[in-house]
Amino acid sequence: MIVHADPSSPTQQCDVLVIGGGPAGSTAAALLAEKGHRVTLIEKARHPRFHIGESLLPANLPLLEKLGVADEVRAIGMEKWAAEFVSPWHDHKQVFNFGDAIDKSMPYAYQVERAGFDHILIRNAQRKGAHVIEGCKVNDVEFLPDDQGCIVHTRADDGKLQTWHARFLLDASGRDTFLGNRFKAKERNEKHNSTALYAHFENVQRNDGKAEGNITIYWFEHGWFWFIPLMNGRTSIGAVTWPYYLKTRKKPLEDFLLDTIALCPKLAERLKGARIIANVEATGNYSYICNHTHGSNYLLLGDAYTFIDPVFSSGVMLAMNSAFIGSETVDTCLRRPEQAAAALKHFDRTMRIGPKRFSWFIYRVTNPTMRNLFMGPRNLFRMQEALLSVLAGDVFGKTPIGMPLLAFKSLYYGISLLNLKRTLTAWRNRKNNIRPVEAAEGSAN
Numbered sequence: 182m183i184v185h186a187d188p189s190s191p192t193q194q195c196d197v198l199v200i201g202g203g204p205a206g207s208t209a210a211a212l213l214a215e216k217g218h219r220v221t222l223i224e225k226a227r228h229p230r231f232h233i234g235e236s237l238l239p240a241n242l243p244l245l246e247k248l249g250v251a252d253e254v255r256a257i258g259m260e261k262w263a264a265e266f267v268s269p270w271h272d273h274k275q276v277f278n279f280g281d282a283i284d285k286s287m288p289y290a291y292q293v294e295r296a297g298f299d300h301i302l303i304r305n306a307q308r309k310g311a312h313v314i315e316g317c318k319v320n321d322v323e324f325l326p327d328d329q330g331c332i333v334h335t336r337a338d339d340g341k342l343q344t345w346h347a348r349f350l351l352d353a354s355g356r357d358t359f360l361g362n363r364f365k366a367k368e369r370n371e372k373h374n375s376t377a378l379y380a381h382f383e384n385v386q387r388n389d390g391k392a393e394g395n396i397t398i399y400w401f402e403h404g405w406f407w408f409i410p411l412m413n414g415r416t417s418i419g420a421v422t423w424p425y426y427l428k429t430r431k432k433p434l435e436d437f438l439l440d441t442i443a444l445c446p447k448l449a450e451r452l453k454g455a456r457i458i459a460n461v462e463a464t465g466n467y468s469y470i471c472n473h474t475h476g477s478n479y480l481l482l483g484d485a486y487t488f489i490d491p492v493f494s495s496g497v498m499l500a501m502n503s504a505f506i507g508s509e510t511v512d513t514c515l516r517r518p519e520q521a522a523a524a525l526k527h528f529d530r531t532m533r534i535g536p537k538r539f540s541w542f543i544y545r546v547t548n549p550t551m552r553n554l555f556m557g558p559r560n561l562f563r564m565q566e567a568l569l570s571v572l573a574g575d576v577f578g579k580t581p582i583g584m585p586l587l588a589f590k591s592l593y594y595g596i597s598l599l600n601l602k603r604t605l606t607a608w609r610n611r612k613n614n615i616r617p618v619e620a621a622e623g624s625a626n
Contacts, residue, residue: 195346264396
């Protein structure tokens with residue numbers, strides 16, 4: 182149902198209207214304003230505001246430089262030089278240093294509190310000329326015939342209604358997926374259905390020296406944990422589990438998270454004496470994808486298009502990269518409409534690359550064969566360097582990772598066939614959302 186603005190308030194005009202002021206929306210708004218377009222960004226919250234997803238990838242850093250916010254992010258970021266993996270079925274910790282990837286020019290990233298990070302990005306968009314409106318929600322959109330743009334209806338926190346006529350619309354609404362829901366395009370990812378519960382802690386045991394900011398992934402019987410050190414003594418800790426596990430909860434969420442942590446002794450050891458300093462939160466329907474990326478006068482950016490399991494911390498990088506390619510696409514559509522079809526096709530192809538690269542690993546990350554390969558990496562045919570390139574977010578075709586990744590996948594399938602019974606059991610458990618019953622794997626498997 183369309184909510185019309187006060188008729189005494191004239192329809193506002195802009196070239197591009199952006200829904201959402203997270204990393205995708207703020208980045209796109211800044212880039213398009215720099216290109217001389219009239220940009221309006223509508224954000225339902227007011228920054229700074231809490232958000233999960235604190236771990237950046239090395240591939241984020243060149244994007245921050247291009248945006249002109251690298252120094253501001255550096256001031257709030259914890260340096261992350263490596264990703265660590267810990268498995269209860271192995272007797273060692275595996276460390277992957279980003280500097281060992283095929284492209285050696287991106288050896289580190291940052292862990293950031295998203296409240297500060299997102300605030301930097303949205304203020305940057307404002308400085309560069311975007312009209313930023315916070316505390317305002319998009320209620321409805323009417324797409325006009327003959328590619329005449331769209332009419333957008335908004336409601337502010339104070340109840341004020343406004344109408345906007347935009348030539349182009351960018352949906353960067355994150356997991357709200359405004360257009361995905363409107364078009365009934367959002368589809369649950371049947372290959373990877375997960376839930377998550379998480380909180381911030383203080384007084385957590387960290388690594389020493391340069392390794393203090395490393396992200397650590399802990400496998401356990403119901404899924405995996407993230408351990409993300411932040412500035413100011415905070416550490417973000419969350420469990421991503423199969424849905425069956427969250428459904429077993431019969432106690433307050435905080436107690437349930439602490440009980441879940443107790444199931445992972447190596448993580449629990451680092452949390453002795455720690456305490457929760459923010460409300461524990463949980464979310465379901467974790468992974469999804471929309472069945473298209475764009476229309477003739479709109480694009481879906483970042484999580485508004487797809488959300489995949491965060492095990493490789495890809496979310497912010499994919500969101501910002503979508504904003505960079507999206508801003509180029511919009512600029513082409515508005516200035517050179519004869520090239521719009523080709524630009525939109527290129528956008529669609531690029532949007533699918535990142536999720537596809539990460540998802541192959543994500544779908545198998547709790548599989549015993551994949552765990553063993555991560556815990557005992559091999560650099561034959563540069564497989565380990567290519568895996569590190571993926572972990573660094575270097576997945577968009579500039580670095581030659583195709584053949585080494587093909588070798589890695591061939592090795593995975595070969596080992597899986599040699600352990601066919603175990604492979605089929607893991608596949609059935611995942612497909613049917615059944616608690617895995619695994620024999621002790623040991624580091625020798």
